[in-house]
Structure formats: C-alpha cells, structure tokens
Amino acid sequence: MLTNPERGSDEPLLAVEGLRTRFPTERGVVHAVDDVSFDLARGERLGVVGESGSGKSVLARSVMRLLPSAAWSAGSVTFGGRDLMQLSDDQAREIWGSEIAMVFQNPMTSLNPVMRIGRQITESLELHEGLQGAAASDRAVALLRMVGIPEPASRLRSYPHELSGGMRQRVGIAIAIACSPKLLIADEPTTALDVTIQRKILDLLDRLGRELDMALILITHDLGVVAGRTDRLLVMYGGRVVEQGPTAALFRRPRHPYTASLLAAVPRLHQPSHTRLAAIPGRPVDVVDPAPGCRFAPRCARAQARCTEEDPQLAPAPGSPGHAFACFNPVEDPTSGSTVPVERPRVRGGSVDAEASVVVS
Amino acid sequence: MALPTDQSPTVADAEPGTTEELTEPAVPRRIAAVDPIGALMQPPTSRRSRGRLGFWLAAAWIGVVALAAVFADVLPLHDPNTFTDLGPRVSPGLGRMDELLGTDVIGRSVTARLVYGARQSLTIGVVAVSVAVVVGSTLGLVSGYFRGKLDEVINVVLDSVLAFPPLVLLLAVASIGQRSVTTLIAGLAVLGVAPFARLVRANTLSLADREFVLAARSMGASNLRIMFREILPNVIPSVVSIVVLFMATIIVAEGSLSFLGLGVPPPDPSWGSMVNEGRQYLRDSPLLVFIPSAALLFTVMSLRRLGEQVQTRVARTRSNT
Numbered sequence: 001m002l003t004n005p006e007r008g009s010d011e012p013l014l015a016v017e018g019l020r021t022r023f024p025t026e027r028g029v030v031h032a033v034d035d036v037s038f039d040l041a042r043g044e045r046l047g048v049v050g051e052s053g054s055g056k057s058v059l060a061r062s063v064m065r066l067l068p069s070a071a072w073s074a075g076s077v078t079f080g081g082r083d084l085m086q087l088s089d090d091q092a093r094e095i096w097g098s099e100i101a102m103v104f105q106n107p108m109t110s111l112n113p114v115m116r117i118g119r120q121i122t123e124s125l126e127l128h129e130g131l132q133g134a135a136a137s138d139r140a141v142a143l144l145r146m147v148g149i150p151e152p153a154s155r156l157r158s159y160p161h162e163l164s165g166g167m168r169q170r171v172g173i174a175i176a177i178a179c180s181p182k183l184l185i186a187d188e189p190t191t192a193l194d195v196t197i198q199r200k201i202l203d204l205l206d207r208l209g210r211e212l213d214m215a216l217i218l219i220t221h222d223l224g225v226v227a228g229r230t231d232r233l234l235v236m237y238g239g240r241v242v243e244q245g246p247t248a249a250l251f252r253r254p255r256h257p258y259t260a261s262l263l264a265a266v267p268r269l270h271q272p273s274h275t276r277l278a279a280i281p282g283r284p285v286d287v288v289d290p291a292p293g294c295r296f297a298p299r300c301a302r303a304q305a306r307c308t309e310e311d312p313q314l315a316p317a318p319g320s321p322g323h324a325f326a327c328f329n330p331v332e333d334p335t336s337g338s339t340v341p342v343e344r345p346r347v348r349g350g351s352v353d354a355e356a357s358v359v360v361s
Numbered sequence: 362m363a364l365p366t367d368q369s370p371t372v373a374d375a376e377p378g379t380t381e382e383l384t385e386p387a388v389p390r391r392i393a394a395v396d397p398i399g400a401l402m403q404p405p406t407s408r409r410s411r412g413r414l415g416f417w418l419a420a421a422w423i424g425v426v427a428l429a430a431v432f433a434d435v436l437p438l439h440d441p442n443t444f445t446d447l448g449p450r451v452s453p454g455l456g457r458m459d460e461l462l463g464t465d466v467i468g469r470s471v472t473a474r475l476v477y478g479a480r481q482s483l484t485i486g487v488v489a490v491s492v493a494v495v496v497g498s499t500l501g502l503v504s505g506y507f508r509g510k511l512d513e514v515i516n517v518v519l520d521s522v523l524a525f526p527p528l529v530l531l532l533a534v535a536s537i538g539q540r541s542v543t544t545l546i547a548g549l550a551v552l553g554v555a556p557f558a559r560l561v562r563a564n565t566l567s568l569a570d571r572e573f574v575l576a577a578r579s580m581g582a583s584n585l586r587i588m589f590r591e592i593l594p595n596v597i598p599s600v601v602s603i604v605v606l607f608m609a610t611i612i613v614a615e616g617s618l619s620f621l622g623l624g625v626p627p628p629d630p631s632w633g634s635m636v637n638e639g640r641q642y643l644r645d646s647p648l649l650v651f652i653p654s655a656a657l658l659f660t661v662m663s664l665r666r667l668g669e670q671v672q673t674r675v676a677r678t679r680s681n682t
Contacts, residue, residue, distance in 0.1 A: 066579055097581035109572040114594045123590070124580045175580065 014040040019075035047226030050236035101176035107168035118156030166197035238295030245323030419663035430480040444468030474630035493553025501561025605668035
C-alpha cells in the first residue's frame with residue numbers, strides 16, 4: 001500500500017486495505033475484487049483502468065459499500081477515520097450522498113424516468129441538508145448552473161427524456177455533488193457519450209474537483225480518459241491491482257506486461273493504414289474459483305513457469321517513487337529488447353497525443 | 362338463458378361489418394360463473410378498424426351511468442324500494458319517468474331501481490377496486506423489493522387466492538360475514554388483491570435492478586423512500602392500464618352474486634338481483650330480465666372498451682420513453 005509522497009503527511013481521506021469482494025453464483029464463487037489496497041488523499045484524483053470484468057465497478061461499489069446483499073466483502077475501508085465496512089445500513093446512508101457520491105455510467109438509466117430532474121436534485125438536498133421548498137430549488141438551480149446546463153431555472157421541471165445524453169450526465173453529476181461530498185466516484189462517466197461531450201464532461205469533473213476540493217476516483221477502460229486527468233493510476237486485471245503509481249510514470253515506463261500491452265494497443269494516427277492493432281490475445285479471465293498464479297499469465301507473452309504457480313505481489317519499482325507492480329517478469333525497459341512492443345504516447349494537455357515519441361520494436 | 366356474465370367480450374360485442382383478430386381464446390361458457398382472474402390475464406384485442414366511434418359510445422354510456430348514479434336523489438324518481446301506484450308488471454309507457462321502463466313484480470319502478478342499482482354497482486366497484494389496488498400494490502412492492510422469505514410467504518398466499526375458484530371464494534366470504542354491502546366489497550377486494558399484487562411485484566422486480574434505484578440508494582435514500590418515491594411512480598402506469606378492466610370484472614362479479622341471491626341484500630336494488638327477480642316472469646314480461654341484463658352488458662362492454670384504450674395508450678407512452 002503506497003501513498004503518494006508529494007501529498008505529505010496528511011491523513012489520507014480514504015484508506016482501503018485488503019478489500020475483497022466475492023459473489024456466490026451457480027458456476028462458483030466469483031472473486032470480483034481480490035485484495036486491493038490503496039490510499040487517496042484529499043482532493044487527489046485516482047484513475048482505475050482495466051478491461052470489462054476486471055472488477056473496477058465492483059471495486060467502486062465495494063468502497064461505497066453499495067453491494068447487493070448476496071455479496072461477501074472483507075477488508076477495511078477507512079473514510080474520514082471510520083471503517084465503512086463496519087457501519088450499519090442506517091449509518092452508511094448518512095454518508096452516502098453527503099460525503100461519498102457516485103456518478104454512474106449510463107445517464108439514460110441512472111435517472112428516474114418519471115421524476116422531474118429538479119426534484120431528483122432536491123431529494124438529496126432534502127435528505128442530507130434538510131433544505132425545503134424554495135431554498136432547495138435555488139440550490140438546485142445553482143448546481144445546474146455549476147455543471148453547465150443552460151437556462152437552469154426552466155430546466156428544473158424537465159423530465160430526463162427531454163434532455164440529451166450529455167445534459168443528463170451533467171444532471172447526474174449535479175445530483176452527486178449536491179451536498180458537496182468529499183469523494184466523488186465516477187464509474188465510466190463518459191462511456192455512453194460521444195467523444196466531444198466526453199471531453200466536456202471530463203473537464204467539468206476536473207473543474208468541480210478543484211472548486212470543491214473533492215477527491216475523484218475515475219473508473220474507465222479508456223486510457224485516454226485518465227491521461228492528464230488523474231494524479232495516480234490503478235491498473236486492474238482479474239480483480240487484482242497489477243500496477244499502480246503516478247499516472248505519468250505508468251505511461252512513461254509501464255512495468256507490468258498488461259499495462260504495457262494496454263498502452264501498445266492504443267492505435268496511433270501516424271501509423272500507416274492497415275497497421276495491425278497490437279491486441280492482447282485471449283479473453284478476460286473468468287474469476288470464478290480462480291487458479292493460483294498470476295491472473296494474466298494465460299495471455300501474457302512474458303509468462304514463465306513461476307507465473308502459473310505463485311501469486312505475484314505488488315512490489316515497488318526501483319527508481320520510480322510511488323510506483324508498484326506485481327509481476328515476476330516485468331517489462332524492464334521499453335527501449336531494450338522487450339518482447340512486447342511498447343510505444344510511449346506523449347501525454348500532453350489532457351489527452352493521449354497521437355504522436356509517439358519513440359517507436360520501438 | 363345465457364346471462365352476460367361470461368368473460369369473452371369479443372364474442373359479445375362484435376359490431377357487424379368490422380373485422381378484427383380474436384386474440385383472446387374462446388372462454389368456455391359457464392352459466393352464472395365468474396372468472397375475473399382469467400379474464401384479467403387475457404391480452405386486449407387489437408382494434409385498428411374500429412376507430413374512435415366505439416370509444417366515444419363507451420365513454421358516453423359510462424358517463425350516463427355515472428351521472429345517474431351520482432344524481433339519483435335529484436332525479437324525479439320514486440323510491441326504488443316501495444311500490445308505485447302504477448300497479449305490478451306494467452309495460453313501459455311514456456308517462457312519467459317512473460313509467461319509462463315499466464314496473465316490476467311488486468309494482469316498483471324499474472327506472473328507479475335501475476338508477477339506484479347503478480349507484481350500488483358503481484360504488485361497490487369503485488371501493489372494491491380501490492382497496493384491492495392499495496393493498497395489492499403495497500404487497501407487491503414489498504415482496505418485489507425485499508424478496509427473500511417475505512417474498513416467498515406473500516407469494517404463497519397470493520397463489521392460494523389465485524388458485525381458488527373465484528366464485529367459491531366469494532361464496533365463502535359471503536357466508537362468513539353478515540350479508541351486507543360491506544361484506545360484498547370485502548370479498549371482491551380480496552379477490553382483486555392478488556392480480557394487482559402480482560402485477561406490481563413483477564414490475565418492482567425488474568425496476569429494483571435499474572440503475573436509478575442504485576443511484577438513489579447511493580444518495581442515501583432509505584428503502585421506504587426508494588419503494589414509494591422511485592419505484593411506485595414507475596409502476597403506476599401498468600396498474601392504471603388494468604384498473605378499468607378490473608372494474609368491469611368486479612361489476613360482473615357483483616351482478617353474479619346478486620343474481621345468486623348472495624349479493625346486495627333486498628330490498629335494495631342491484632342489477633343482478635333484478636334479473637333474478639324477473640326470472641319467473643320471463644315469458645310474460647321479458648323486459649324485467651332484459652332491461653337490467655342490457656344495462657349490465659352495456660356497462661361491462663363500455664368499461665372494457667375504455668380499459669383497452671387506456672392499456673394501449675399506456676403501452677404507447679412507455680415505448681416512447
């Protein structure tokens with residue numbers, strides 16, 4: 001468990017230790033989240049990346065303790081000095097919305113279709129801050145203005161289906177930040193939106209995080225989303241964290257083969273047309289009753305015998321502070337003959353730049 | 362002597378000259394039998410060529426019946442429970458209002474009894490359906506939201522009620538309590554709880570997994586709040602689309618019970634009991650049976666027509682959102 005050294009000696013806002021979540025299913029026990037630990041300081045932005053099925057969404061819900069009753073959880077999630085895992089439902093409900101809030105992936109389905117959006121915003125205000133009537137409406141208008149919805153006063157009475165996707169997501173964000181939570185978890189907030197709106201929503205989240213001094217956990221499968229918008233990164237595979245550290249360090253010099261492959265798989269505009277995409281062979285692992293060993297081993301070009309026998313643990317990367325990875329045969333140095341071709345995208349101004357600084361074979 | 366208590370309205374109300382698909386299977390006719398649950402579960406027939414005429418006729422009839430029921434006291438009608446000076450079994454004449462439809466066996470005005478009978482039927486229908494909707498929806502919400510043991514228990518109870526032959530259930534309730542309007546309403550409501558509970562439960566099961574429910578929980582909403590503020594408003598359209606159809610069923614059920622002598626206690630009039638009383642004089646004064654039967658027929662047909670319209674409208678709105 002590594003903290004970001006630049007943050008100094010502040011007490012971390014969120015400290016997750018040994019978090020595990022499992023679901024019993026007909027096929028067996030699904031190990032959705034397997035021993036994840038990380039810290040998050042106040043106002044820090046953490047990115048969680050991985051394929052579908054890597055456990056990122058379940059991790060988010062586990063942190064918030066928003067799991068279905070069938071789920072089994074272990075570990076500790078210390079938020080503001082309290083362990084969320086020990087709280088009763090009533091106590092947790094006080095925190096949800098007022099201290100931790102979540103923005104969901106699909107704005108079409110995360111808003112109640114038969115309720116006006118003004119009311120959906122003021123519900124949260126009524127519940128946690130006791131605002132009623134005109135005071136609540138005024139706050140709702142201010143929130144809508146803050147998230148960039150034009151003519152907010154008249155929009156209060158709109159239904160969700162009267163808004164476009166981007167606007168609905170803004171409303172979802174407004175609902176989430178209504179009570180100025182200290183931590184906002186955004187679960188793939190832009191996946192359902194088109195690219196131009198994606199950028200605006202991400203800029204909005206950036207701005208809100210700064211203005212409200214809000215920590216942000218940004219969950220996505222899109223590396224372009226986290227580049228330049230997160231301070232630290234967690235790369236997940238098969239329910240485990242395979243690499244974590246400062247975003248720039250991970251992009252510049254990934255150590256885990258999975259991270260390297262993810263970066264290599266991003267198509268580059270400067271490549272000649274019909275260039276084969278460097279896809280990762282195989283399919284995401286099925287985490288039902290998993291076998292011992294590294295979860296990525298079946299798909300890894302650098303797998304050795306040891307990889308299928310022992311579980312690799314997170315270990316610090318030498319020469320890169322705050323950076324850790326879990327691999328027995330890491331990518332040593334992108335410029336020296338690794339079997340996984342890695343291009344280093346230049347991280348510039350909030351998006352993965354099309355040009356690579358060096359093309360490696 | 363087939364009574365219009367059978368629940369196959371497409372056979373009963375086909376207008377000449379129109380073609381429509383009979384999507385409802387022919388329900389075997391059971392004399393004086395009531396199958397409200399079975400009728401409820403059948404899908405509406407499609408009426409593309411029928412158009413608006415049927416709808417407006419139905420609406421007009423229901424409007425007339427409702428107005429008559431509400432303003433019965435104001436109309437120039439004799440007391441429906443005492444005989445008039447016209448004498449017994451008088452044919453309809455165009456004298457006063459009491460004479461319009463003739464008099465019955467004892468000399469009571471058929472018009473008055475019809476109008477007050479309408480009030481009885483509608484009142485019983487509205488109250489029974491309201492109780493059934495409220496109780497059924499609550500049961501359905503609770504069982505669909507919390508699931509688990511509670512759901513299993515409620516399901517067993519609902520299945521038992523649904524498995525009971527409806528008429529037998531009504532007879533049982535009628536024989537337990539004192540014969541009165543209240544008992545009647547209670548019995549009909551008990552019959553109605555199960556279909557609404559099932560419907561609401563099915564909707565709740567699917568809605569409870571939707572993301573906006575999770576979003577509400579992530580905002581700190583309590584279970585009660587989620588059930589009644591988030592889920593219930595989304596369930597209401599389905600309930601509304603069935604309510605009117607169910608009213609028709611209840612009115613038929615009440616008519617059947619009254620015909621059997623177990624419904625509204627005499628001398629208060631009810632369309633069903635009017636048919637029963639006129640039965641013996643069918644050969645000589647057929648109108649005594651025909652008039653209340655026709656009233657029942659038109660009312661049920663109209664309610665079903667209106668109900669189908671509501672169902673189509675609700676379905677259309679949902680497919681738009």
